[in-house]
Amino acid sequence: DTGVSQNPRHKITKRGQNVTFRCDPISEHNRLYWYRQTLGQGPEFLTYFQNEAQLEKSRLLSDRFSAERPKGSFSTLEIQRTEQGDSAMYLCASSTPRDSYEQYFGPGTRLTVT
Amino acid sequence: ILNVEQSPQSLHVQEGDSTNFTCSFPSSNFYALHWYRWETAKSPEALFVMTLNGDEKKKGRISATLNTKEGYSYLYIKGSQPEDSATYLCAFEGNKLVFGAGTILRVKS
Numbered sequence: 001d002t003g004v005s006q007n008p009r010h011k012i013t014k015r016g017q018n019v020t021f022r023c024d025p026i027s028e029h030n031r032l033y034w035y036r037q038t039l040g041q042g043p044e045f046l047t048y049f050q051n052e053a054q055l056e057k058s059r060l061l062s063d064r065f066s067a068e069r070p071k072g073s074f075s076t077l078e079i080q081r082t083e084q085g086d087s088a089m090y091l092c093a094s095s096t097p098r099d100s101y102e103q104y105f106g107p108g109t110r111l112t113v114t
Numbered sequence: 115i116l117n118v119e120q121s122p123q124s125l126h127v128q129e130g131d132s133t134n135f136t137c138s139f140p141s142s143n144f145y146a147l148h149w150y151r152w153e154t155a156k157s158p159e160a161l162f163v164m165t166l167n168g169d170e171k172k173k174g175r176i177s178a179t180l181n182t183k184e185g186y187s188y189l190y191i192k193g194s195q196p197e198d199s200a201t202y203l204c205a206f207e208g209n210k211l212v213f214g215a216g217t218i219l220r221v222k223s
Contacts, residue, residue: 003157033211042118042203042213043158056210091158103211105150105158 002026004106006092012112013082020078021109025094032075033103034067035091036060043091049075082113116140118206120214127194128222134190135217137204141185146207149178149189152216153200161189161202194221 005024013019025032030051035043046065047057051072061067064082069075079086089110093103119138127133139147146165152158162171167182175192191198201216 035213040215042120042205042215043211044213045210048210102148102160102163104160107155107157 004092004094004104006090006106006109008109009107010110010112012114015082015084015113017082018078018080019082019111020076021090021111023075023077023092023094023106025074025092026096026104029094029096029104030072031095031101032069033093033095034075034077035093037089037091037108038087043089046077079111082111084113087111087113116206116208116212118204118212118214120202120204120217122217123215124218124220126220126222129195131194131221132190132192133194133219134188135202135219137187137189137214139185139187139204139206139212139214140208141183143208144182144185144206145209147180147182147187148205148207148211149187150203150205151200152203158203191219194219196221196223 007022033048034046037043046061047067049069052069064080067077089108091108093105095101095103121136149161150158162178164180169180171178178189180187199221201218203216205211205213
């Protein structure tokens, strides 16, 4: 499968714990995006990378959130000291200039903070 | 704050019915309008990317139109089938994608 993959697909954690999610984009896609989707809402932009550079961060991304893409391939999103309000679906997408930057999405990681 | 609105919020139709959804978006700083279909437990799947006012696109039984001057797009499904059941998202592209909340479609056989 050459699509965008995300791991884990589901994560249940207790409030105050740290969690890390991984996204593997489509090979050779230079842009990678993270979104968060809560019940009844559409996906909301969190941040994006062009290669290894993090070019934009939403104000939604508090200090407890950090994202990395160290070698310009896979990316990780870490949430420290999780809160119940962090419960959401975290989606990753990737894109390339060849497709006019059309974004291809992964299946998401559903986080539940208890 | 960019506002992308979708209506209706949800829709229940019988197999064979035709249906349509609306997406409204800001008419300024427009670059593209995207439609995605998102089935439960799967990745959102791109349906259409529309850039020009008056654009009409079609994929099988699904088609979409775009009016950038008044800031709306319609998605049409002809002869709905149970496999069309999904959440349909539109996203306005200015300098990033801003999504609507989606329309949940349930097609009963």
